[in-house]
Amino acid sequence: MDTLMKQAVDAAVNSRYPQMHPEGRKLLEEVLIRKDLAKGEFLINEGQTCQHIVIVGKGMMRQFYYKNGKDVTEHFSYEGCILMCIESMLKQEPSHLMAEALEPAVVYMLPFDTLQKLMERSWEINMFYRKILEYSLIVSQVKADSWRFETARERYNFLLRTHPEVIKRAPLSHIASYLLMTPETLSRVRSGAL
Numbered sequence: 001m002d003t004l005m006k007q008a009v010d011a012a013v014n015s016r017y018p019q020m021h022p023e024g025r026k027l028l029e030e031v032l033i034r035k036d037l038a039k040g041e042f043l044i045n046e047g048q049t050c051q052h053i054v055i056v057g058k059g060m061m062r063q064f065y066y067k068n069g070k071d072v073t074e075h076f077s078y079e080g081c082i083l084m085c086i087e088s089m090l091k092q093e094p095s096h097l098m099a100e101a102l103e104p105a106v107v108y109m110l111p112f113d114t115l116q117k118l119m120e121r122s123w124e125i126n127m128f129y130r131k132i133l134e135y136s137l138i139v140s141q142v143k144a145d146s147w148r149f150e151t152a153r154e155r156y157n158f159l160l161r162t163h164p165e166v167i168k169r170a171p172l173s174h175i176a177s178y179l180l181m182t183p184e185t186l187s188r189v190r191s192g193a194l
Contacts, residue, residue, distance in 0.1 A: 002029075002034065004057045004058060004106060005029055005032060005034065005057060005108055006029065007057070007079075007080075008055045008056065008057035008058075008079065008080060008108055009025055009028050009029055009032070009055065009108070010025065011079065011080025012055045012080055012081070012082055013025055013028070013128060014080075015080060015081075015135075016082070016128060016131040016132055016135055017124070017127055017128045017131045020124050020127070020128060021124060023124075024122060024124035024125060024128070027118060027121075027122055027124075027125060028110065028118075028125070028128075031110060031111070031114045031115075031118065032055070032108040032109065032110055033052075033108065033109045033110075033111070034057075034106065034107075034108055034109075035106070035107050035108075035109060036104075036105070036106050037059070037061075037101040037104065037105040037106070037107065038101065038104055039101055039102065039103055039104050039105075040100065040101065041100070041101050042098055042099065042100050042101075043061065043083075043099040043100070043101065043107065044063075044085060044095060044097065044098055044099040045098055046065070046066070046094075046095065046096060046097070046098050047094045047095070048088075048094060048095060049088055049089075049092055049093060049094055049095065050084060050085035050086075050088035050089040050095050050112075051089070051111060051112055051113075052084070052089075052109035052110055052111055052112060053082060053083075053084045053089070053109075053110045053112065053115065053132065054077075054082065054083040054084060054099075054107050054108070054109050054110070055080070055081075055082055055083075055107065055108045055110070056077045056078055056079055056080065056081050056082075056083060056105065056106075056107050057079065057105075057106040057107060057108055058079060058104075058105055058106040059078070059079075059101055059102070059103040059104055059105025059106065059107075060076060060077070060078045060101075060102040060103045060105070060165070060166075060169050060170060061076070061077045061078070061081075061083055061099055061100065061101055061102065061105060061107070062074075062075065062076050062077075062099070062100055062102055062170065062174055063075040063076075063077075063083065063085070063097045063098065063099050064097065064098055064100070064174075064177070065096045065097050065098065070177070071177065072177050072178075073174045073175075073177045073178035074097060074178070075178075076102075076163065076166045076170055076174075076178065078165050078166075078169070082132055082135075083099060083107070084132075084136075085097045085099070086133075086136055089112050102169070102170060102171070102174070103169065115129060146158060147180055152179065152181050152185055152186075152189050153189050155179045155180070155181075156179060156186070156189045156190070159175070159178075159179065166178075172186060172187075
């Protein structure tokens with residue numbers, strides 16, 4: 001039995017659908033595929049079609065894309081978090097997003113085609129998937145609203161409050177791009193000058 005897998009599944013399920021019974025969790029564990037990644041290794045490259053929902057067991061991942069020659073961080077994932085390129089996976093089209101390990105990482109991949117078959121058999125798996133999609137939609141909306149309405153300091157403080165692991169573990173350049181600010185602006189925010 002992979003203890004790390006069980007911990008990762010429990011963390012992911014508890015964050016989205018904590019009512020899931022042990023039988024539903026076991027169904028997930030039976031189909032997950034473990035992948036070990038070295039620091040800097042890519043799980044998904046631009047142009048690939050996303051085929052998996054990924055649960056991070058260990059380490060930190062980031063999703064990013066290139067815009068005007070610069071990489072822009074879209075999302076961070078760490079232990080117990082779920083990672084996916086949702087548009088690519090649902091449309092089965094190539095992704096513009098890439099997923100890179102910021103630290104040595106262990107991830108557990110849930111093949112999308114397997115998930116669809118499980119959803120036909122299990123109402124709980126169906127609910128878990130629904131909660132993943134709902135959460136993803138809410139996160140996207142909160143992030144868009146943050147970019148539109150909040151100051152650089154407010155965006156930083158929200159990230160610090162909601163995801164302190166990102167502040168502790170991710171490189172400052174990636175945090176700055178995630179918050180849509182320059183590294184210099186992030187330094188001023190962190191020092192209290194802004």
